[in-house]
Amino acid sequence: MDKVRIGIVGLGNMGRFHANYILEGKVNRCELTSVCSIVPAELEPFPDLKQFSSSEELIRSGEIDAVLIATPHFQHTSMGIDALENGIHIMVEKPISVHKADCERLIQAHEKHPDRVFGAMFQLRAEPRWQKLKKLIDEGELGEIVRINWIISDWYRTEAYYGSSAWRATWKGEGGGVLLNQCPHNLDLMQWLCSPPSKIRGFCQLGRYHGIEVEDNVTFYFECANGATGVFVTSTGEFPGTNRLEISGTRGQIVVENGVTRFTRNESCMLEFSKTAKAGFAKPEVWNVEIPAGNAEMPHAIVLQNFTDAILDGTPLMVPGHEGMHSVEMANAALYSSLTDQTIELPLDGPAYEAKLNQLIADSTFEKKVVESSGEDFTKSFTKQ
Numbered sequence: 001m002d003k004v005r006i007g008i009v010g011l012g013n014m015g016r017f018h019a020n021y022i023l024e025g026k027v028n029r030c031e032l033t034s035v036c037s038i039v040p041a042e043l044e045p046f047p048d049l050k051q052f053s054s055s056e057e058l059i060r061s062g063e064i065d066a067v068l069i070a071t072p073h074f075q076h077t078s079m080g081i082d083a084l085e086n087g088i089h090i091m092v093e094k095p096i097s098v099h100k101a102d103c104e105r106l107i108q109a110h111e112k113h114p115d116r117v118f119g120a121m122f123q124l125r126a127e128p129r130w131q132k133l134k135k136l137i138d139e140g141e142l143g144e145i146v147r148i149n150w151i152i153s154d155w156y157r158t159e160a161y162y163g164s165s166a167w168r169a170t171w172k173g174e175g176g177g178v179l180l181n182q183c184p185h186n187l188d189l190m191q192w193l194c195s196p197p198s199k200i201r202g203f204c205q206l207g208r209y210h211g212i213e214v215e216d217n218v219t220f221y222f223e224c225a226n227g228a229t230g231v232f233v234t235s236t237g238e239f240p241g242t243n244r245l246e247i248s249g250t251r252g253q254i255v256v257e258n259g260v261t262r263f264t265r266n267e268s269c270m271l272e273f274s275k276t277a278k279a280g281f282a283k284p285e286v287w288n289v290e291i292p293a294g295n296a297e298m299p300h301a302i303v304l305q306n307f308t309d310a311i312l313d314g315t316p317l318m319v320p321g322h323e324g325m326h327s328v329e330m331a332n333a334a335l336y337s338s339l340t341d342q343t344i345e346l347p348l349d350g351p352a353y354e355a356k357l358n359q360l361i362a363d364s365t366f367e368k369k370v371v372e373s374s375g376e377d378f379t380k381s382f383t384k385q
């Protein structure tokens with residue numbers, strides 16, 4: 001094989017976006033041969049490609065080596081498993097599944113077929129600023145991490161946004177709100193840069209700002225195995241909101257805000273300084289650095305290029321699919337904690353959360369009103385941390 005024939009399932013905002021940059025030649029040795037949608041109008045922009053109305057037909061067509069799944073969330077698991085079982089490599093848009101139990105089913109299917117490549121579309125890991133920050137932390141420049149705070153309350157969305165699709169912002173259609181839709185990238189980055197939490201206490205308000213049944217305003221506290229603590233705050237109802245990430249370690253603090261990364265570096269470890277200082281109000285000397293990092297051009301294409309190279313050359317994946325479970329587990333745990341009014345120890349009991357979600361679906365009396373919204377450039381949200 002000298003190139004990967006790829007198909008896309010789901011031609012909403014993300015599916016069309018992926019299709020366009022592949023057709024523009026942004027991914028070497030990757031050819032878009034087929035598209036699939038249950039909405040005939042979404043197929044019309046691609047008259048030169050093979051078209052399918054069901055993922056089952058596409059997967060069994062012989063027209064593709066790999067599939068990019070960009071459908072509503074609940075379909076990611078079943079389509080991914082079907083593709084893997086039929087010899088197809090998979091790239092899954094975020095989140096890889098709605099809940100942890102489904103993530104585990106998808107991961108187990110891949111473990112049965114390890115020759116298939118399973119990637120997750122977490123393109124922020126391809127951004128130079130996050131790669132530099134990851135390197136800095138991994139090399140110990142920040143010392144031992146003691147606190148992580150991320151306020152990302154500028155995911156503002158209108159009622160028109162939520163009314164644009166019948167599946168959006170419902171337990172049955174989307175399985176959650178801001179944590180599962182807007183924040184998977186942030187949750188993924190947080191655990192990738194630092195470490196997954198060991199416990200979470202969530203406070204999630206359902207439909208506080210919008211006529212929806214899922215969470216649109218969230219605060220959760222978490223602890224990590226090393227004793228580090230953190231707070232994550234997000235909302236789709238606040239404006240203008242804030243986007244500020246703080247990571248504090250024994251050798252300083254990193255702040256990412258307004259697209260700028262600043263590192264205040266302690267001359268000495270704060271804990272050692274405290275033990276040896278002769279004065280009660282003494283503080284370590286510091287130096288301040290602004291860490292330069294240009295934005296990656298087409299980070300989605302970088303991740304898909306890496307996926308292509310993994311298939312053709314065995315290149316290690318930038319985002320292995322199984323790592324997509326971490327952000328789902330954090331989102332599930334925060335919501336489960338809020339719904340049950342208790343602190344959740346991780347690893348999360350996946351089947352217990354699945355049962356809770358199924359109960360929410362079964363008990364729902366919410367009636368979604370779908371309205372046509374004006375076309376706009378949704379890719380502006382890609383620049384968000």
